[in-house]
Amino acid sequence: MKPKQNQHPLKYSIYSLIAVVAAMIFFFPIYWAFSTSLRNPLDTFTVSGFGIPFLNFEPTLTNWVDQLATEEARKAVYNSTVIAVFASILALALGIPAAYALARFRFKTISNKDLTIWFLSQRVLPPVATVVPFYLIMQFLNLLDTQLALILINATFVLPFVVVIVRQTFLDLPIELEEAAFMDGARNYGAFLRVALPLAAPAIAATGLIMFAFTWNEFLFAITLSSKEVITIPIHMAGAVDTRGVQFWFMAVRAMIAMIPPVLIALLAQRYIVQGLTLGAVKG
Amino acid sequence: MKTHRNTKARFVFLLPAAVWVLTFTIFPLVYSLYLSVHKVETKMNVSREKVPMLDASGNPVLDAKGNPRTKIKINREKISTWTNIGFTNFKRLAEDPQVHSAIKVTSIFVLVAVPSQLVLGILLALLFNQRLWARSFLRAVMLLPIFATPLAVGYLFFTIFYEEGGPLGFLGVPFLSHPDWALFSVILVDIWQWTPFCFLVFLAALQGIPNELMEAAKMESKSKWGLFANIIFPMLTPTIVIVLLLRLAEAIKLFDIPFALTGGGPGVATQSMSFLAFRTGLRYFDLGYASAMSYCLLIIVMIIVTLFFRKLRQSYA
Amino acid sequence: MVGAFWYGDIVPNGYAFPIDDFMTTGEYPQWSYDSMPQSLKTLHTWEGVGYGVLNDGDGQVLYYRRDALANPEWRADFKKEYGYSMPVPPKTWQQMLDISNYFNGKNWDSNDPDPDSGTVLHLKVGEQGHYHFQSLSASFAITPGPELDQHHNVYWFDPTNMKPLINSPGHVAALEFLQELHKTGPSAQVGWSLGEAWDYFLRGKSVFVFSWGDVGSLCQDTSRSKIQGVCASSILPSSDTYYDHKDKKFVKTTNPVKVGNTTGGSWHGVISNYSANPEATYSLLSLMAIKPASIWLAQNGWTGVDPGFTYQFLEPQGEAGLGEYLDAGWSEADVKDYLKAYYETFFADTFLPYLRIPGSFEYWDILDKNLSATMSGEISPKQALDNTAKTWEQITDRLGRDQQLGYYQSAIGYK
Structure with a gap:
C-alpha cells in the first residue's frame, strides 16, 4: 500500500504536524542527554524550560573534556569495541554457514524448518537463567573479567539472529547462479564462497552491524562477569554509581558515548532492522 | 524450496553453529537445574x-x-x-513475598507496556502511511530509540523524571518516589524505547498490502473505520501476532531500566523477576535459590514461547 | 577494595590475607592501627587479626546551615513558635525535627526565589538509604550502659540467641521519627541516592543533611556548592528518649549520651588470597595509609574521604595543622566544625555496633527494601521492621544459627 499522492492540503498539514510532534517526543530524551552533558554540575537539575544551550543556560564542554581524559572512559570504549567486533565476527563465522545449510540443503531427520526454529528459540531464553551457571563456569575456567568470556557469551546470544536473517537472504538469492557455478566445476564450498557469499554481502554487513549494536548495549553479563579490568561502556556508566552517587553531568556524557554508535547503526542499517529484529518473520 | 543436491557438506556447514548453541545454552541450563537442588x-x-x-x-x-x-x-x-537439598529452593519460591511481588511487577509491566506499544505502533504506522512533510526524515528520527543503550536510557530518564525542577516537573507527578508511579515510569520508558520498533514493523507490513486490494476495498467500505476493521486489520493480524509475542518474550527479561532508573524501588515496587534473580545470585551469592528463581521465569517464558512458535512456524511456511 | 560488612563473608571462608606480619617487618611504609580510633580499628580486623588497610573510614555526621540557624530574625520567630531558643547545633533529634519543621517551606535561602526545605535524605532503595536509619535509630534503640551485655549497647541481635532486635519498640519509634523527618524535605527524595540529596543541600535548598564526610569537602567545591563558609557540621544529635531492652520500656532523659557511628562501607584495601604478589599489594596499600594530611588532601581533593587518621585531625586531637586545610581551599569555620564532628563521632563512648557477620549484605538489603517501602508510604514502620525481623530469622536459620551467633558475639565483643 503506497501513500496517496492526491491528499487534501489541510489533512496533509494536520497529519504532518502530528508526525513532527511524535518524532520530537521520541527524539527528546536523546536531545536531553546532549543538553545535560553541556551543563555545569550546579545547573544539571535546575535549568528552566527545555534546557536549550545559550538560551536557558551557559553551556560548557568541561564534562566532555574531563570524561574523555579519564583512563576508564577510554578503556571502556576500547573494551566494548573489541568485544562487540569479535562477538559479531564469531557469530557471523558460525552463523553464515549454518544459514547457508538451512537455505540450500534439505535435512531429513529434523526438518529445516524445525532446525531454524530451534536456533530462534535460543533468543527468547531469559539471559538471567544462564547468568549464574556462566558465572561459575567462567570462574572455573579462570575467565572471569576477560574479554574472551564476554565475546563467547555475546556471540552465543546473537548467533540465532545471524542464522535466521542470513538464511532468509540466501533464500532470496536465485539458486540458479550457484548451479551455474557447479557447471563450471565448482563444489559446494566454492559455490558458497564465490557465488552466494558475495551476493549476500550487503545483508551480512548490515546483520553484523546490528549484532555489534546488541553486544555494545549488553549489560547483564558484562556486570556479572567483569569486575575490574574488562569494563564495558554500560558498566562504566553504572560505575558512576559508586559510593558517591551518580554524577549526572558525567553520566550524560557517558550516555552519549554509549548511544552514538548504536544509534548511527540504526540509521545505517535501516533497511534491515525490521527483518533483523523480527528474526526474519517480517520483511522490511 | 529448491535445494542443492544433498551431500555431506551440509553437516559441515550446519554443525559448528549447532554444536556451539548446544554447548552454550543447554549445558548452562542443565547446570542451573542441578544448582537449584543443591x-x-x-x-x-x-x-x-x-x-x-x-x-x-x-x-x-x-x-x-x-x-x-x-x-x-x-x-x-x-x-x-x-x-x-531436593526441592527446598522451589518451596521457598512459593512462600517468598519478594518473589510474589516480582512476578506481579513483571506481569503488570508486560501487560501494560506491550499492548500500549502495539497500539501506538499501529497508530503511528497508519499516520506515516500518509503523504507527510519530510516523511523519510521523520521516520529515521523515530528509529533512534530502538538501539539506544537501555542502561543509558534508564539513567537519562532519571534526569527527565527529576521531580524538583526537571523538564516534566511542571506536571507535579511523583514519577519515581511513589510505588505505583515508579512502575508506571518504568513502563513509560519501555514504551518510549520499543514503540518505534512496533511502528517500523507495522509500517513495513502496511506497505506490503497490494494497492489493488486497497482500491477494491475502498469501493466496498463506506467509512475509514470499516476499511481498517475489515481490510487492514485482518491483513496485519499475522504481523501483530509476531510482534506481540516477540515483545512479550523481550519484556519479560526486564532488567536494565529498573537497575538504572529506580533500583527496583521504592521498596520492591519495580523489582522485576530478572532483577531479583540477579541480586539473589550475584549479590547474596545464594546460587541455588537464584537458579530456582530463573527456572521459574524460564517456565513462564516457555509457556509463551510455545504459543509463539506455533504461530511463527506458520509464518515460515 | 572491600566494604567492612564483607568481612564475615570473606575472612572465615579463607579469601583474605592477614597483614600483621607485614606490619612488623619494617620493610614497608610504617603505619599502625593505633593511629586510628578504636571504632575504625575494629572494622579492619577480624578476631584479633589485622586484614584491612584504612583508606576511607566512614561515619555519618550532621551538616547544617550556619547562616540560617544564626539568623536573629528566624531565631526569635522560632522561639515564639516552639517556646525554647534554637540550639546550635541541635542536641537532640527532637530539637532537630522542630528546627527542620520550622524552616521547611520558607524561603530562608536567598540563592533562589523558591521556598526551601528542612532536611534532605537519600532514600533510594539499593543506594544506602538504610544507613540513614542505622545512624538515626542508634540513640533510640540502644540502651546505654558501662558494659556490653545482653541488653546494653546492643543493636542488631540479642547476643544470647540471635533473635533480631530490629523490630524492638526503640527501632520502631526511630523509624516513625524518620518518617516525620522525611516530611520536612522534598518528597522526591524517596527516589534519590546520595548525589541527588547532596546536590540539593549544596544548592542551598535544605537546612540539614546527615551523611558522610564527602559533603563537608563538597561544600568547598564551588562548581557544585553555593554554601562554602556556611556549611557547618556536628556529631549527630541523640534522641531524648531511648528504649530500655532490659526493663522493656522507654526512658526519657534530659541529657542523652552521644552515640558515635562508623556507618557506611568504610571501603578499604584487603589483600586477596588469590593475589600472586601480596608484598607488592601491601606496599601500595600501606603507602596510601601513611600519607600526611597535606598529601591526603591534595590527592582526594573535593571527592572527600572521611577523616579517620590522627594526622587528619587538628591539634590537639590530631597532628594536622589548620594551614594545610586552608591552603587546600577550605573555609576555616567549615573545616574546624568538620574535623571536630568527625573526631567526636569516631571517639564517642557509646557506639552503634557494626554488623559484621556472614550474610551482612543480605540482612541489610532486606532492611533497606522494607525501609524504602515505609518511606514511600506502602507499609507502616512496625510492619516494615516486623517483616525485616521475620526474614532475618530465615536467613539466620539458613546460614546456621550457632555459627552466626558465634560470629556475632565475637564481632561485637560479647562474652
Missing part, C-alpha cells in the same frame, strides 16, 4: 610459605647483605561442598 558452600584452605625469589633467568635474587630474598607464596585449596 546447597553450595565454598571454603578455601590457605597456607603460606616463603619461597626464594628468582630473577628472569632463574637465579635467586639476593638482598643488600647477600642473603637470598624470599617472597610469600599462597597455597590455596578450594573446597566446595554440594549438599542435595
